[in-house]
Amino acid sequence: MLLLILKRIGLGLITLFIVSLITFVGVEVLPGDACTTYLEREAYGAALDACIKRLGLDVPAYERYLDWASNVVRGDFGYSLSGEMPINEVLGPRVKNSLVLASVSILIGIPLAIVLGIITALWRDKLPDIMISTITIFSMTIPEFISATLLILIVAIWLGWLPGIVIIPSDATFYELLSNIILPVVAISMIMTAHMARMVRSSVIQVMASDYVQMAILKGVPYWKMVFRHVLPNALLPAINVVALTIAWLLGGVVVTEVVFNYPGLGRLVIESISNRDLPVVQALAIILASIYVGINLIADLMTLMLNPRLKSLQIRK
Amino acid sequence: MNEIIESVKNLSIGFNSQKGKQISILRNVSTNIKKGETVGIVGESGSGKSTLALAMMGYIKQGLFPLKGECLFKSEDLLKMSSRQLEKIRGRKIAMIPQNAGQALTPNLKIGYQIDEALKLHTDLNKTERDKKISELLHKVRLPSPETMAFRYPHELSGGQQQRVAVAMALAGKPDLLLLDEPTTGLDVTTQAHVLELLRFIAKDTGTSMIYVSHDLGAIAQVSDRIVVMYAGEIVLEGPARKILKEPIHPYTYGLLKSIPKLSLAGLPASMPGSQPQPGSINEGCSFYDRCNLANDNCKKNSPDLEHIKELDTNVRCFNYKELINQNNNLQTSITKKSNNSEANEVLKLKDVSISYAKQKFFDQLLNKISDQNPTVKDINIDIKKGETIALVGESGSGKSTILKSIAGLLKTKDGQIKFEKDRILSSDLKKRNPNDLRAIQLIFQNPDESLNPNHTVEQILSQPLKLYFNLSGDELKKNIIDLLKKVRLGEFYMSRYPRQLSGGEKQRVAVARAFAAKPDIILCDEVTSALDVSVQAAVLNLLQQLKEDLGTTYVFVSHDLAVVRAISDRVAVLYQGRLCEIGPSQNVYKFPSHPYTEVLLGAVLEPDPDIKPKLVAEDIVEEKPPEKGCSFQGRCPRKIGDICNSEVPPWQIGENGNAIRCHINIDELASLQQ
Numbered sequence: 001m002l003l004l005i006l007k008r009i010g011l012g013l014i015t016l017f018i019v020s021l022i023t024f025v026g027v028e029v030l031p032g033d034a035c036t037t038y039l040e041r042e043a044y045g046a047a048l049d050a051c052i053k054r055l056g057l058d059v060p061a062y063e064r065y066l067d068w069a070s071n072v073v074r075g076d077f078g079y080s081l082s083g084e085m086p087i088n089e090v091l092g093p094r095v096k097n098s099l100v101l102a103s104v105s106i107l108i109g110i111p112l113a114i115v116l117g118i119i120t121a122l123w124r125d126k127l128p129d130i131m132i133s134t135i136t137i138f139s140m141t142i143p144e145f146i147s148a149t150l151l152i153l154i155v156a157i158w159l160g161w162l163p164g165i166v167i168i169p170s171d172a173t174f175y176e177l178l179s180n181i182i183l184p185v186v187a188i189s190m191i192m193t194a195h196m197a198r199m200v201r202s203s204v205i206q207v208m209a210s211d212y213v214q215m216a217i218l219k220g221v222p223y224w225k226m227v228f229r230h231v232l233p234n235a236l237l238p239a240i241n242v243v244a245l246t247i248a249w250l251l252g253g254v255v256v257t258e259v260v261f262n263y264p265g266l267g268r269l270v271i272e273s274i275s276n277r278d279l280p281v282v283q284a285l286a287i288i289l290a291s292i293y294v295g296i297n298l299i300a301d302l303m304t305l306m307l308n309p310r311l312k313s314l315q316i317r318k
Numbered sequence: 319m320n321e322i323i324e325s326v327k328n329l330s331i332g333f334n335s336q337k338g339k340q341i342s343i344l345r346n347v348s349t350n351i352k353k354g355e356t357v358g359i360v361g362e363s364g365s366g367k368s369t370l371a372l373a374m375m376g377y378i379k380q381g382l383f384p385l386k387g388e389c390l391f392k393s394e395d396l397l398k399m400s401s402r403q404l405e406k407i408r409g410r411k412i413a414m415i416p417q418n419a420g421q422a423l424t425p426n427l428k429i430g431y432q433i434d435e436a437l438k439l440h441t442d443l444n445k446t447e448r449d450k451k452i453s454e455l456l457h458k459v460r461l462p463s464p465e466t467m468a469f470r471y472p473h474e475l476s477g478g479q480q481q482r483v484a485v486a487m488a489l490a491g492k493p494d495l496l497l498l499d500e501p502t503t504g505l506d507v508t509t510q511a512h513v514l515e516l517l518r519f520i521a522k523d524t525g526t527s528m529i530y531v532s533h534d535l536g537a538i539a540q541v542s543d544r545i546v547v548m549y550a551g552e553i554v555l556e557g558p559a560r561k562i563l564k565e566p567i568h569p570y571t572y573g574l575l576k577s578i579p580k581l582s583l584a585g586l587p588a589s590m591p592g593s594q595p596q597p598g599s600i601n602e603g604c605s606f607y608d609r610c611n612l613a614n615d616n617c618k619k620n621s622p623d624l625e626h627i628k629e630l631d632t633n634v635r636c637f638n639y640k641e642l643i644n645q646n647n648n649l650q651t652s653i654t655k656k657s658n659n660s661e662a663n664e665v666l667k668l669k670d671v672s673i674s675y676a677k678q679k680f681f682d683q684l685l686n687k688i689s690d691q692n693p694t695v696k697d698i699n700i701d702i703k704k705g706e707t708i709a710l711v712g713e714s715g716s717g718k719s720t721i722l723k724s725i726a727g728l729l730k731t732k733d734g735q736i737k738f739e740k741d742r743i744l745s746s747d748l749k750k751r752n753p754n755d756l757r758a759i760q761l762i763f764q765n766p767d768e769s770l771n772p773n774h775t776v777e778q779i780l781s782q783p784l785k786l787y788f789n790l791s792g793d794e795l796k797k798n799i800i801d802l803l804k805k806v807r808l809g810e811f812y813m814s815r816y817p818r819q820l821s822g823g824e825k826q827r828v829a830v831a832r833a834f835a836a837k838p839d840i841i842l843c844d845e846v847t848s849a850l851d852v853s854v855q856a857a858v859l860n861l862l863q864q865l866k867e868d869l870g871t872t873y874v875f876v877s878h879d880l881a882v883v884r885a886i887s888d889r890v891a892v893l894y895q896g897r898l899c900e901i902g903p904s905q906n907v908y909k910f911p912s913h914p915y916t917e918v919l920l921g922a923v924l925e926p927d928p929d930i931k932p933k934l935v936a937e938d939i940v941e942e943k944p945p946e947k948g949c950s951f952q953g954r955c956p957r958k959i960g961d962i963c964n965s966e967v968p969p970w971q972i973g974e975n976g977n978a979i980r981c982h983i984n985i986d987e988l989a990s991l992q993q
Contacts, residue, residue: 209380211421218375218416219487220409220439223401229435233426309426309471 005302012294019290020072023283024065040277054079055280068283077284081276087284090269095288098265100177101184101258102250109189110196110243114236117200121235122227124205133201136194148187148260155183165262184261188254192246199242200235207235237308244300252289321353323494323527324374324412329387331369331378332597341598342385344369345551348624351495356521356528358542358559360535362574362851363822364594366551371497371531373397375412376404391495410440413488417500419480423472429456430468433487440491455486459516476940478509485516489524496521496528502537506713507878511922511932514540533851535578536924539563540931547571550595550605553624557632560928566649567632567639569610575649577856579885581923584905585652586863586885589856593821604636612638652885655863665872666702666725666840667741671695671734673717673724673896692946693732695720695896704839707866707873709887709904711880711919715940717896718876722842725874726761727751739839757787760833764845766825770817776803776828777813783835802831806861823854827861834865843875847882859886880923884908892916895941897950902977911989913979914957949982957991959983 035051042048052058056067071078077087116136120129139147156164166180207213208231216230255267262268266285273281326349332342344366351357351374361367372379373389376396388395391407399407408414416422423432430452437448456464459482472480481501488496498517502510518541521528532538538545538559545562547555547570555568566572573590580587592609604610604617616637624635674693695717702708710718723729725736727748736744738755745751760783763769770779780799784790790798800810806827817825826846833841843862847855863886866873877883883890884904891901892913900913907916914936921933935956944950948964955963962982970978971985979985 211416211418212424214377215414215416215422215484216424218372218377218408218414219436220405220407220491221435222405229427230424234424237426307426310473 004305008298008301012298015294016287016290020069020287021065023286024068027279027283028061051081055081072284072287077287078280080273080281081278087281090281091266091284091288094264094266094269097177097263098251098267101181101188101254101263101265102247104178104181105185105188105192105250106247108185109193110246112189113193113196114200114239116193116197118204118227118232120197120201121204121208132197136197139190140194140198143256144187144191144254145256145260147190148184148257151183151187152260166264167262181263184257184263187257187261188250192250196239196242196246200239203238204231204235207231210234233307237304240304240307241297241300244296248293248296251292252285322350323353323392324351325349325390326370326374327388327390329370329373329389330385331366331373331382332385333382335598339598340385343382343551343597344373346387347551347553348387349546349553349556351527351529353494353527354525355543356530356541358538358545359529359531359548360533360538360545361548362533362594362853364550364597365548367531367533367548368499370548371499371529374495374529375408375414375497377408405439409436409488409493410491411493412495412497413491413493415481415484415488415496415498415501418504419484420472420477422484423480425472427471428468429470429472429475429483433468433483433490436487436490451490455489456483458489458520459483459486461486476509477505478513478938478940481505481509481513482516485513485520489520492524493526496526498528498530498532500532500534501530503532503534506938507880507924508713508918508922508934508936509938510537511924511934512938514924515932515934517541534924535563535575535852535926539926539928540924547574550600551597552605552635553633554606554635555632556624556634557630561630561632563926563928564649565630565643567627567630567642568634568636569612569638569642570606572642572645572649573609574853575926576651577853578926579856579859579879579881580650580652580925581881581884581908581920582925583650583652584884585654586860587652587856589860590853591857593823593854594851606636612636612641614638653860655867662704662706664701665704665739666874667735667737668698668700668702668721668725669735669737671698671721671724671736672732673720673729674732675720690732692944693896694944695724696944698734698898700891700898700901702840702872702874704872705866705870706888707875707886708889708891709875709877709883710891710893711877711883712893713878713919715895715942716893718893719844720896721893722761722844722874722876725840726759726842727756753787757783757836758839759842760836760838760840761842761844762826762829762833762846765849766822766829767817767849769829770825770832772817774816775813776808776815776817776820779817779828780832780835783832787836798835802835805834805865806831821854822850823857826850826854826858830858830861830865834869834871838871840872840874843873845877846875848877848879855882862886880908880919881925892919895944895950897944898980899951900977900979902973902975906973906975906977909975910992911973911979911985912992913951913981914955914983914988915951917992918954918956949980957983957988 035048035055035057039047039051056064068078079085080087080090116132120132123129152164155162162182163180166184213226213230216226221230252266254265255271258265258268259271270285273285326347329344329347330342331344332340335341347370359367359371369379369382376389376399378384384397389397391412396404396407433452433455434448437443437451443451452468453464456467461467461479461482475483501517502513505513514537520526530538530541542559544557545559546553547562547568549570555562555566555571562571563575566575576588577590578587590609595605595608602621603619604613604621607613607617610617622635622637624633626633672693673695674690676690698721700708710721712718720729724731724746727744727746731746736746738744738758744755777799780802781795784795784798799813803810803812808824808827820828847858850858859882862873865871875883875887887904889902890904890907892899892907892915894915899915900907908920912920918936921935924932936954939954941953945952948966949968952958952963959982968980968982970980972978973985981988
């Protein structure tokens, strides 16, 4: 088991190494370099020289990669161009904001999705299922920029209950954040919950049709006991991987929602730094987002292994 | 003894078709189960036997509903009970032993928990008493080390052990009635015989009534006191087991018994024409009319009632049953088949073939070799003559299908050579074989549902080999397809059909036609009849034999069923753990002296005759890997003589019958031991 974990961690590190290489090479082969891209028309004479010197672009590429990589391993991403401040300081509050948004959405969305999925499966083709299924399919199909804009229109502008866009200082406390993020959380949860509820529904339906559930019924196991002991543990196992992907998506992929609500998260930073041509920040974000994906999927795989007796003993036997 | 515990009265169960029509899959069924009695319900797939059995627990599958009638358990109608009331009966009064215990045990719960659950629900025992009871039950179903067994997960057990756990679970609530739904289907022959023996013991020991549902008359014959024969949702024959099996007076049962291959008979079983009608397709007349050779005009218009015949103690649904009384001598006959010319040339030769499933290590991959000291299949030497049918027999894990895949080129051999026609070596890599060799060797698979593309019509399926190997097109292609269909006794109109529109037997005929389309020299048959009903199986066997006699094809026939092999093959090779145990002409392999493993297999075959009991001579342990040295059968051999069996590979000995046996025991001594 330990060997397997080490193996998976090793594979994750190799993935990260490849990602770092690709981003670095990608930046290298772009026409011009970080300085010419950033300075645009002012890229000449003293300003350019100073920039090149500051970023150390005058040394060969592989040396710069080694230098950059070793700094990244130590947790230092270098300096951003636009703010001319350490990237760590740029990233810090963004990571925190994204974590807050993601964890609130997860805490609300995932339990809700599971409950809705189970209800729709157990009352399949009956009224609760038809109602919930219609709503989930509806919220799945509407693109998030429309649902987010509608939310702002209705809740913030017409009703005036909540602020429409998020304006928070970068050192805002958790509680200050919380009141501001209700609308983004709702917008995100709508899509996330719908997707997951559909998945849980089909998984529960599949397990309900299995031989062992029929056997449990014929054994005289009362309905709810059967649902909790025989159905759910087996039906929710495949959901773990979907949850993992969702979490990773919440941390870096909710770009549209963050832009609509002006929320200073990681997703918006990606867009900003690309449009500012701030290549060092783009590089740093690529590595961070890749690590999030690799890390969360690793945890999900290990959890599935722990919870599934079949896989567990298979691995041990090997 | 005469107290009735459950009684089914005029039960009909059906569903609503898409056109809104009510279609019944169980029609007007009535029967009684007495205390302490074992009733066998037998029928082919789609006969409604499982629906009937489940209804007897008050369980109706989703999509179905009762149309009329009742299921009275101790004079209470199960079909009208609330789920609360049913929970009190299920597992406590009536318990179920499912078909496939591997799938019927919840995968995330330990064995002990699942038995404990039944005990908690249906007894008043406290924790310590229950723990004691669990190991008692596990002991009773003869599971090894019952103390630790409770802490294992279902997937950690073998198929036979899972089935035993299911039996233990059913016994936990001390039920009055046990329902067994095909409890031994899917198990190996020896395991099946052992599980049946256990069930018989339990019936005797606890006095529980049993309902045993199966398609297998062999298994039914071993356990039942009374037999109910179902056909197209109706009971067609019901009576004492011995009467039903020895003097069947319904033409369906008669035909069914004749279509079962028997160990004692060489030659092919007689087949019944046609197949069972689909639910809803019978409007008037007898449901067996189309397939019956006693049928007359009366049978076409009027459907017979279930008639009680007092002197035979039997219920029968047939107008002409009297014609079958005293016809039982004809049951013990079979169709003799032409044997092949023993002077014929060798067409395929397996020389020292070994096959390994071991994962290649990195360096071995570079060198393109497999280093595995203990491969799955080892030292296979078989010469196959032109026009003969050679059978590879063994239980699951014996390597029989593996060898077949290697001949087909689907699996690389580790060592040895496969030679085709006059010592030409066939490459073990499919891509390196030339098109003519690919054409010459064709494969028919076990399950036609999976081997025929569901999106192709029969015409498309059959045209592929014709286009690929012979470049046919247009009218010529069509003519060839019609010829092929004719060969497998299917009409021209089948060309536009899709596989889902065909019955199981028809699908397998199409698969046979596809193999013959390539005009092959050798056809590899992988368990080709085991997914089929008995009556259809007989028809496919006869078809294969007929085609072989007409076209001179060679068959390599893989099967786990010794009786089927007896019927079709000229020569038999018995395999255990990927090693050959015995090989010889089939009539001799079925006679003594035999390899101890062949003896075990033959002993475990279930004949549809209550007077022939299986002989259980070896434990049904499952071995995961072949032993590293010595005889492959050392772990289970009932005739093991000592250390020599563990250390040395036994020599080949040729018996006076001409069959070769690989055993350390002298062949004459073996003969006297087995007398």
